[in-house]
Amino acid sequence: MSSPSHPLRQLLAYARAQRGQVRLAVLYSTLNKFFDILPEVLIGTAVDVVVRGEQSFLAKNILVGVGISDTWHQLLFLGALNVVIWGGESLFQYLYEVQWRGLAQDIQHRLRLDAYAHVQKLELAFFENQRTGALMSVLNDDINQLERFVNSGANQIIQVVCSSVMVSAVFFALQPGLALIALLPVPLILFGAFWFQGRLAPRYREVREAAGDVSARLNMNLLGLPTIKAYTTEDFEAEHIRQASDAYRQANARAIRISSAITPVIRMAILAGFTATLIYGGWLTLQGKLAVGAYSVLVFLTQRLLWPLTGLAEVADMYQRSMAATQRALGLLATPINIAYEGRHLGGRSRGELRFEQLGFSYGEQPTLHDISLTIKAGETAAFVGSTGSGKSTLVKLLLRFYEPQQGRILLDDEPIAGLNLQDLRRQLGYVAQDSFLTDGTIADNIAYGTPGASDAQIHAAARQAECLEFIEKLPLGFATRVGERGQKLSGGQRQRLALARAILKNPAVLILDEATSAVDNETEAAIQRSLAVVSQGRTTLVIAHRLSTVRQAHCIHLLENGRIVESGTHEQLLVRRGAYAALWRLQTGEA
Structure with missing residues (x-):
């Protein structure tokens, strides 16, 4: 990840012109996640109000300034606050989806145009060593892979990070000891995700290369269809397509075997954290060291914190596919132009000598x-x-x-x-x-x-x-x-x-x-x-x-x-x- 030539660094450098859009998208994703975790806090607060009445945390610490202590009025306040929270979550979900999808379309559009314009400037010697179908695969399918990651994968990563930070803050505020136990699986989950990611990267490069081979073979056969028909080589060429498609299928299968293992591994780590919160938190509550409402909040938040980490499997899969595609697309864009376009402009029509x-x-x-x-x-x-x-x-x-x-x-x-x-x-x-x-x-x-x-x-x-x-x-x-x-x-x-x-x-x-x-x-x-x-x-x-x-x-x-x-x-x-x-x-x- 730290290498200057890493495709993510290349992508961020390329998308520098869209920095304003990126900042807005990140802000909307963060605010959406902030409102997203508040309902769990609200549930714990409501349990505390129902159990403790006028002695609740809400009455004694938050509403004391406005003179609200009656249990019913506290619940009405929580109902109004609930409407605001859900409204805020819905608003920022709409905004981040519009922003991320628009950003994905902008980057995809710009990269495709830039790559095609660059290809047009390359000398003919470049194309002698390239297959048209392979270039088509880069300009079309690879850039589409990048769009899919920016469209949803980037937001998922940001929301997992934000969720972890926000939930951890609530945990440490309510029960630092329990927080350490509940968060213990997180480093293991992240380590596992990066470990799997490192093994997916070369396999998805193989997938992209195999996809290019299929595209090249299909393109060549469609252009040569009259000759194929004339020489009755339909079965022969169909076998070539089968071999190319099978190579693509097998490359995908090798990647799938690894990517499919991520979620079960992460699920087991989540199980450990959730079980620890459930049992140890319950014991603290029975001992009177943790309020019932706080215990409810922590149980809900443990799932809120750890369960989204299962999405790392999908994100890691999408990320590696898109980075392999990005490397090919930006690699094409980085191909040197050996015949300069710039030079002295001709004033008009030449004589022609x-x-x-x-x-x-x-x-x-x-x-x-x-x-x-x-x-x-x-x-x-x-x-x-x-x-x-x-x-x-x-x-x-x-x-x-x-x-x-x-x-x-x-x-x-x-x-x-x-x-x-x-x-x-x-x-x-x-x-x-x-x-x-x-x-x-x-x-x-x-x-x-x-x-x-x-x-x-x-x-x-x-x-x-x-x-x-x-x-x-x-x-x-x-x-x-x-x-x-x-x-x-x-x-x-x-x-x-x-x-x-x-x-x-x-x-x-x-x-x-x-x-x-x-x-x-x-x-x-x-x-x-x-x-x-x-x-x-x-x-x-x-x-x-x-x-x-x-x-x-x-x-x-x-x-x-x-x-x-x-x-x-x-x-x-x-x-x-x-x-x-x-x-x-x-x-x-x-x-x-």
Whole structure:
């Protein structure tokens, strides 16, 4: 508990902005518990009034100043006081529940947004070692676990502490000797609770990891459902889900075996304290050393003091689950961002001139680019071709700063992009990938994605330039048609045309097509080529392609092999050289 890296300390540091809410919640919980223990004192006082009449403790010590000594009037006073006590308890219960639940929602909401915003800023290398389902488990289930603890567990801990302090004070005021006996089990109970808690912590970390594995497996299978169906591997994948779910079940079972033992152990300690009060307190009363009313108060308060400690089992269980979840969520938030977002802001639209200087990059131990140096003038179309793994797409990812180069640099209009504000840089770039992401929105939503505030006329113009209008107008609701998750209601070619329209609407200084036509039919490829011929005018354009027919009209074509540029020139120049490009052209066109 004392370690600075303990998840509770991390959580308290994170929730520093909600300190005012926390203080109010603690105050309401404390006042609620104060009113909660008063009925037991009231019962003892009423017994004392009935037994002793005008000689009661109430008449001789509290009401003497107002002249009330009649037994009936004392009982009426206690009745009025009872209404005030129950009213106060109800009021502060309402207030603490509203405060704690509101605080739980605020922390949950803020942590989820902060964690998601942080994840968006992490470089792509981070996601290569992560599973989407596991990240989903952290952002959703783990943060929900934290909410459940703040919602009820924190209040339970505070009320147990307050109850112990307040009841102990009453005990020592009435009978110090009996208090020591009655409170003797409390240190043992607390020690036992912390002992169990220490053994629950690693088991609940296993539970959270296993939950992430289940989520990751489900996410992967749902995304790959068409392939699973096509290869009739339903039983095979169902067995994978069974194994992941069974691992989660067994991890929970190991934790449950320990958490379930807490309550019976605590119950036995409570039994000892309650029995001591019942017998020893009764003996003191029979000897005339303890008033009957005081004895009644102590018997009731012993249960009031010790019985809530059985709730420590539930609280300890909830606490360890939430701390394991908090550690994962705050651990994600603490992941360092290796590509800085801050930098010099661009004043407006750049010219689009690009320069790559001695660029080198490796994915781990595998070299991908070696000493790439080239210049692309503003307004020119440059194409990159070559076999799979030659480094074509890596160039684009470095330009978009999805990764940082290990050697060399990239300049936009003679300024190193590493020194530019990252979002300003990316606003200058329009990107169409091989498998473009579409949101579960309408056609219009997807075209305007990244261009907030675009008018209907601008959206229609971009769709016309990307040759989308023909298929959009055939849809039932036209531009208002929803495309489904990841655009699954559209064909691959339709998705690519929408992605191109989205890039056109953005009006970037540099347009990037990364294998944008590799998975489409000939008609769609021709449509994209016609669109490209129009939108590339006066705009720097980078085209990465396997099909050489896509790049014939480029100002310069660069052929990459093993991360190096081996040939550069126009289509005609490269054919005349009869080198690797010419050989690739003959292969694709079917020439001998």
